Amino acid sequence: MPRKPGITDEMIIKMYKDGMSxxxxxxxxxxxxxxxxxxxxxxxxxxxxxxxxxxxxxxxVNEDFFKVWSHEMAWVLGLFIxxxxxxxxxxSISFSQKDKRLLQLIAEYMEADFVLAPSxxxxxxxxxxxxxxxxxxxxxNLGVKSKKSLTVPFPNIPDQYLPSFIRGVIDGDGWIQSTxxxxxxxxxxxxxxxxxxxxxxxxxxxxxITSAISLxxxxxxxxxxxxxxxLPKLAKIIYRDAKDNFVQYKKDRLTQRMPNES
Numbered sequence: 001m002p003r004k005p006g007i008t009d010e011m012i013i014k015m016y017k018d019g020m021s022x023x024x025x026x027x028x029x030x031x032x033x034x035x036x037x038x039x040x041x042x043x044x045x046x047x048x049x050x051x052x053x054x055x056x057x058x059x060x061v062n063e064d065f066f067k068v069w070s071h072e073m074a075w076v077l078g079l080f081i082x083x084x085x086x087x088x089x090x091x092s093i094s095f096s097q098k099d100k101r102l103l104q105l106i107a108e109y110m111e112a113d114f115v116l117a118p119s120x121x122x123x124x125x126x127x128x129x130x131x132x133x134x135x136x137x138x139x140x141n142l143g144v145k146s147k148k149s150l151t152v153p154f155p156n157i158p159d160q161y162l163p164s165f166i167r168g169v170i171d172g173d174g175w176i177q178s179t180x181x182x183x184x185x186x187x188x189x190x191x192x193x194x195x196x197x198x199x200x201x202x203x204x205x206x207x208x209i210t211s212a213i214s215l216x217x218x219x220x221x222x223x224x225x226x227x228x229x230x231l232p233k234l235a236k237i238i239y240r241d242a243k244d245n246f247v248q249y250k251k252d253r254l255t256q257r258m259p260n261e262s
Contacts, residue, residue: 004030011118012039016047018115019131024090028117061130062111066138071241072109074161078168079106081144081152081192082185088146091133096125102171103128105245149188150218154195162199167238167246169196176253180231183254184222188214193221203237206230232258 007029015025022033029036040047065073079102085094094117097103103126107114110130117127139145143153157165169185170176176183187193193209200207206227214220225234235254239246 002030003035004028009039009043012036013043013045014118016040016045018118018129019113020117020129021090024087024092060111060113061132061135063132063134065110066135066142069158069161071161071164072245074157074164075168075171075242075245076106076109077142077144077155077157078165078170079172080139080168081148081155082169082172082187084144086136086139086144086146086148090131091136092129092131093136093139094130095128097128097172098125099247100126102245102247109245151191152187152189153191154198163238164241166196166199167242170238170250171247174250176231176250178253180253180256181228182224182226183231183234184224186220186222188218188220190219190221193223196223200225200234203234205234228257 012025012029015028016036020028022036025036026033037047039045066077079097080093080095083096085096087093095103095106103116104114106112106128112128112130115129117129142155144155145151155165170183173187174183174185185193185196187196197207197209200223205225207223207225207230210222210224212220212222225231231254235251235258239251239255
């Protein structure tokens with residue numbers, strides 16, 4: 001069973017010390033759990049019995065985070081639906097984001113240890129790992145499960161938290177034209193796209209859905225908001241309750257056509 005290119009002993013040791021289970025490490029590294037143990041023995045690394053048995057080491061996290069609605073929870077949920085991953089065979093979830101600052105904010109809001117998956121030849125985007133069976137179950141209750149991209153529903157979100165949720169979705173998968181006239185969100189789930197459209201229409205925004213076929217042969221949907229007056233109107237709604245939890249360049253593009261108020 002050959003080790004995947006670019007994976008060094010140091011990277012394997014870091015994965016282990018960051019709390020990844022042997023089962024998860026095997027899938028990333030490409031070698032057997034016995035070979036992983038040999039790396040630990042070779043470097044004199046003391047091993048944790050729980051990881052040895054395939055269970056992730058317990059990291060700190062607020063396991064009630066997705067039980068109580070707040071603007072922070074709604075924003076994180078929006079980000080997770082677009083940039084998150086539910087691990088099928090492990091009690092863990094992960095967030096991938098090019099902007100590491102957002103991952104640090106997520107960890108702060110969830111009162112979680114800031115544990116990043118190691119980068120390497122097969123992983124280049126920073127990825128935050130959270131081990132919790134309870135959180136995985138709470139996300140499932142919200143409709144967010146493993147292999148969610150094609151089937152994720154639009155969650156039942158209290159109206160007051162919808163703007164923060166939509167901001168999270170846009171921060172994750174939103175595209176805003178540099179000139180500030182057009183915005184869209186891409187999803188492979190028609191149910192989720194339809195839910196987004198209903199929200200934008202309820203906010204009296206000029207919006208529509210278009211569809212296309214991906215290279216993999218799956219339908220993809222884009223939910224659009226268009227117009228030099230509509231994008232600033234959307235921005236006014238979704239940034240109303242924002243602190244520093246947003247992608248700055250996306251906010252700049254959405255607000256650039258906002259009239260100056262003197």
